[in-house]
Amino acid sequence: MRLLYSALSPFARKVRVLAFEKALADRMRLEPAAPYQDEAVRVLNPLNKIPTLVTDDGEAVYDSAVICDYLDGLAEPRLIPQGQPERRRALTLEAAADGLGDAALLVVRERMRPEGERRQDVFERQLKAIAAALDLFESVDLTVDRFGIGEIAVAVQLGYLDARKVVDWREERPALASWFEDVSKRPSMVATDPSAS
Numbered sequence: 166m167r168l169l170y171s172a173l174s175p176f177a178r179k180v181r182v183l184a185f186e187k188a189l190a191d192r193m194r195l196e197p198a199a200p201y202q203d204e205a206v207r208v209l210n211p212l213n214k215i216p217t218l219v220t221d222d223g224e225a226v227y228d229s230a231v232i233c234d235y236l237d238g239l240a241e242p243r244l245i246p247q248g249q250p251e252r253r254r255a256l257t258l259e260a261a262a263d264g265l266g267d268a269a270l271l272v273v274r275e276r277m278r279p280e281g282e283r284r285q286d287v288f289e290r291q292l293k294a295i296a297a298a299l300d301l302f303e304s305v306d307l308t309v310d311r312f313g314i315g316e317i318a319v320a321v322q323l324g325y326l327d328a329r330k331v332v333d334w335r336e337e338r339p340a341l342a343s344w345f346e347d348v349s350k351r352p353s354m355v356a357t358d359p360s361a362s
């Protein structure tokens with residue numbers, strides 16, 4: 166398998182952490198891609214986004230949630246619950262984390278615009294989504310005993326908020342901060358830490 170990725174992409178990191186946790190990382194060749202700079206990924210993915218996975222049969226798979234679902238079926242332990250309501254809850258937590266990531270990316274891209282051209286309404290709308298998602302993560306009692314798809318999705322997005330200095334989120338969310346400190350020590354998180362690459 167080949168994974169088109171960048172070290173800073175939180176969505177690609179979600180795939181890499183899940184692959185690591187399932188001992189599949191060695192079967193996945195990492196190929197750097199720069200979707201904001203060129204069009205190389207578009208032949209595989211019409212959206213020209215990373216992560217994009219190419220299976221051993223040459224099939225292109227995207228987006229990150231679909232790649233994680235594919236990888237989860239390849240080996241134990243299952244990190245996406247099979248039965249309801251656990252499956253629905255885990256995937257909803259993943260969706261909230263991915264949505265926070267989409268909002269954080271928009272904030273980062275908006276900050277790259279010349280100062281006079283930055284749109285205040287974009288910041289307000291996206292920062293509101295980020296704050297509400299963080300409040301949700303603080304309230305859901307994340308536990309270090311479980312590191313499934315939902316927890317992985319949350320952890321990589323918190324890492325992105327820190328790496329890109331999007332918001333200071335720890336002070337009002339002590340449970341989330343303490344959980345993140347603990348899970349950041351997992352080998353899968355250390356191996357994919359964007360600040361280490």
Ligand SMILES: N[C@@H](CCC(=O)N[C@@H](CS)C(=O)NCC(=O)O)C(=O)O
Pocket residue numbers: 173174175176200201212213214215216228229230263270
């Ligand atoms: N929903 C997608 C989001 C992926 C995404 O937004 N990737 C960014 C990099 S972190 C990207 O490739 N952006 C290129 C673009 O928007 O043109 C997923 O989960 O894979």
